[in-house]
Amino acid sequence: MTNARRSTGAGALPVTPRRRPKDRKAQILTAAAEAFSERGYHAVGIDDIAATLGISGPALYRHFPTKYALFVHTVMRLSGTLLAATDLDDSPDPRDKLDAVMTAVIDTTIDNRRTGGLYRWEGRYLLPGDRITLRQSVTILNGRVRAPLMQLRPELSEADASTIAAAAISVVASITAHRSVLSAKQIESLLLSTARKVLATDLPEGVDAPPPGKAEIAHNSKRETLLHEAILLFYRHGYHSVSIEDIGAAAGINASSVYRHFASKADLLAAAFGRASDRLTVALDEALAQSKTPEEAIETLVYLYVELSFEQSELMAVYFAEIGNLPAEQRSSLRNVQRLNIEKWAHLVCEARPDVPAVQARFLVHAALGLVFDMGRLVHFDLAPGPAGRVRRLMLTTLLG
Numbered sequence: 001m002t003n004a005r006r007s008t009g010a011g012a013l014p015v016t017p018r019r020r021p022k023d024r025k026a027q028i029l030t031a032a033a034e035a036f037s038e039r040g041y042h043a044v045g046i047d048d049i050a051a052t053l054g055i056s057g058p059a060l061y062r063h064f065p066t067k068y069a070l071f072v073h074t075v076m077r078l079s080g081t082l083l084a085a086t087d088l089d090d091s092p093d094p095r096d097k098l099d100a101v102m103t104a105v106i107d108t109t110i111d112n113r114r115t116g117g118l119y120r121w122e123g124r125y126l127l128p129g130d131r132i133t134l135r136q137s138v139t140i141l142n143g144r145v146r147a148p149l150m151q152l153r154p155e156l157s158e159a160d161a162s163t164i165a166a167a168a169i170s171v172v173a174s175i176t177a178h179r180s181v182l183s184a185k186q187i188e189s190l191l192l193s194t195a196r197k198v199l200a201t202d203l204p205e206g207v208d209a210p211p212p213g214k215a216e217i218a219h220n221s222k223r224e225t226l227l228h229e230a231i232l233l234f235y236r237h238g239y240h241s242v243s244i245e246d247i248g249a250a251a252g253i254n255a256s257s258v259y260r261h262f263a264s265k266a267d268l269l270a271a272a273f274g275r276a277s278d279r280l281t282v283a284l285d286e287a288l289a290q291s292k293t294p295e296e297a298i299e300t301l302v303y304l305y306v307e308l309s310f311e312q313s314e315l316m317a318v319y320f321a322e323i324g325n326l327p328a329e330q331r332s333s334l335r336n337v338q339r340l341n342i343e344k345w346a347h348l349v350c351e352a353r354p355d356v357p358a359v360q361a362r363f364l365v366h367a368a369l370g371l372v373f374d375m376g377r378l379v380h381f382d383l384a385p386g387p388a389g390r391v392r393r394l395m396l397t398t399l400l401g
Contacts, residue, residue: 166378238322298352345361
């Protein structure tokens, strides 16, 4: 179309003003939630989100004045959606009420699978007041599961019922951390069945004995010290707020000496994740070699996984919050190793439960592994026999039913 035809003179075509979509704000929130979930808060810029929608950064700022304001809206929107979905009328039958609440949690999580895990991993970047608000939402959701559960199981204390309710919610939330494929109906059926078993779990009170051949892990080299101190700093302050100088100072060396061991801060982060992954791989291989049955192998793995995860709780938190800061190649390599380990776990589950297809076994493994971090936070990663034993029991229930 020529400039003349765009003019306002006689015979010119009328110019139709471009209008913003009525749901632009909702589009921005969805795009932001997906970006933050995939790459993490710090790795995503306003321009990245705007480009996804085909708009400019200034256009996005008309709706949200800062990236943090957008981030808060995405996190609170997700938790608010769960609360709205579970705000159900009371049912005279607590079993029906419990099923209805869990089904609402499951269906809402399926609908928001690409973004639903945001509140789990990125909440550490919220300011204190917003973090309190998020925790209040989580507490309300837990209470909606806990109330009918306690009616069904009056022998439970409120604390135990809260623990079991949190575990059932964690099982559902696990689908936001992986991309294994099942139809929505199949996911709903599998998660509801697994959640019911978790909700029926009897939590142990006694001591769970360690498996034979438990190995101790030492940190006796400068490289190991750097990895250890870096993870603690990333955990406390966030990856982007920590410098190489900070890491060197914590390890008792200057910044130039850090570069003798690691080419960059990202390389150090990748090495820490790789080291943790290697240890889990070794634990998996040892369990397979030492065990006579798949059930025995799973029990040994569960023991070792909880122990390693609780001992490296800061690393687990950093992994979920900061993996988006790894260069794409290193991130892809790490996830390939993790997929191989998931496949080994899933193979054991299929051997122990021949009625469970391989793809469903992968869902159960992801649920069990995610449960360790979610429940670990609740018990402050306490490796004492009581708290750790309860987490192991919930893992075994998830994997073996």
